[in-house]
Every structure is written in structure tokens, then in C-alpha cells.
Amino acid sequence: MAAASSAPVSARRQARHVTVFLDVDGVLNSYPVPKLRGMAEGRKKLHAWHYELHYRPSVVEFFDRIVETHEVDVVWLSTWSQRCKSELEPKFGLRNSFDVIEMPDETHNRFAHDPQQWWKARAMEDWLATHEHGRAIWIDDDLAWPATRDYFLKHYSPNRLKLIAPDFAHGLTKAHLKEIREFAYPKASSQKTIDTKPGGPMTKASTTSDPKGTS
Numbered sequence: 001m002a003a004a005s006s007a008p009v010s011a012r013r014q015a016r017h018v019t020v021f022l023d024v025d026g027v028l029n030s031y032p033v034p035k036l037r038g039m040a041e042g043r044k045k046l047h048a049w050h051y052e053l054h055y056r057p058s059v060v061e062f063f064d065r066i067v068e069t070h071e072v073d074v075v076w077l078s079t080w081s082q083r084c085k086s087e088l089e090p091k092f093g094l095r096n097s098f099d100v101i102e103m104p105d106e107t108h109n110r111f112a113h114d115p116q117q118w119w120k121a122r123a124m125e126d127w128l129a130t131h132e133h134g135r136a137i138w139i140d141d142d143l144a145w146p147a148t149r150d151y152f153l154k155h156y157s158p159n160r161l162k163l164i165a166p167d168f169a170h171g172l173t174k175a176h177l178k179e180i181r182e183f184a185y186p187k188a189s190s191q192k193t194i195d196t197k198p199g200g201p202m203t204k205a206s207t208t209s210d211p212k213g214t215s
Contacts, residue, residue, distance in 0.1 A: 026141030026168035112142035
């Protein structure tokens, strides 16, 4: 994460703080991407953990910038677990290092369709329970599973938890990055309506992909 500032943090800045929970495959990495499309999108390739990844440097750079310019932390929430730090961060060329929530077992994303069993869903609920006033963005292509998406939409205000489910074949788009920026730095008029309690007004998550079991 970006180095913490020693200056006092105002209540307004604390209220604006957002934690981004970031998946890898289907979000940063889309494999395979056809050569012509990869060139048009400015994608690069890297090899890590016996896999080839196709990613957009501009998307990776976005997360470096946002932790440096906004009240944002990023946490890896991926089956890559500690490999996010040991392999992906240096190979992506990230300036900042992010915390990791470890995959606790070998289920990977087998239960992504079930918010009671999926390890990522349990991790998110644990974080939301221990950060009563925390605001979060959860980015994962598997959030396209209706049962999981609907569960979190029902239980958490959209001003507290934003769900973004990119299409696996394309990953994060410019439109998604705009949504992230706007959630992390809401306009003054929308700040007055922020409700961090469960049961607040609901809106649809950003879901453009079909349900899959990939990570």
C-alpha cells in the first residue's frame, strides 16, 4: 500500500476512505486475448505461476495511481493469494504493494455460486462485520453469479459496498475504472446520501459477464 501520511486525517477524509478488493483472472488478466485485439488494447504478456497472463498496463497503473491520489487501499482477494505479492506485483511493475487475503483451502472458486460457502464471500462478510463504517469495492468476474450478487445487494447498501463483475474475456474496462473513481471520490451532493447500514437503498451491481467458475 502507499505509505501512510503522518498528518491528521479529517473526519471527511475518513468517511471517504474506500478499500478495493481486487481479483486477478477475469479482472486484470484475460486469457487468451487474440493478437489483433491485444495490440489494439495495448495489452502485454507475462508468465507467472506456470501461466501466461494478458493484461493492460493502463489498468494496472490505475490502481497504483488511485492509492496515491485518493483515500483508497487495495487488497488482493484472489486464488493467487501470496503469489499476488511475490510474483504479480513485481511483474506488473506496481510501485505499491497491497495486502492479501489468503485462500484458506483448495476450493478455489468452486462455490462462487453460493455466498454461504465461497471463501471470498465469507472473507468479505468478515471484513464488513469488523469495519462497521468501512466502504468497499469488490471486483471479481464471479460476482456475475446471481445468488452471490443478489445476497450482497440485499444485505449491504450500495453506498457502502460496490460490486463490479467484469466480463472474463475483457476484464476491467474504462467504464469500470470510472465507476471506481466515482465511488472513491463521490460528489458533494451524493455524499449527503451515504448510508453505511445494511438495508439501505439498493441499486444494481455492474455485471456484464456470464456466471463462471474461474477466478
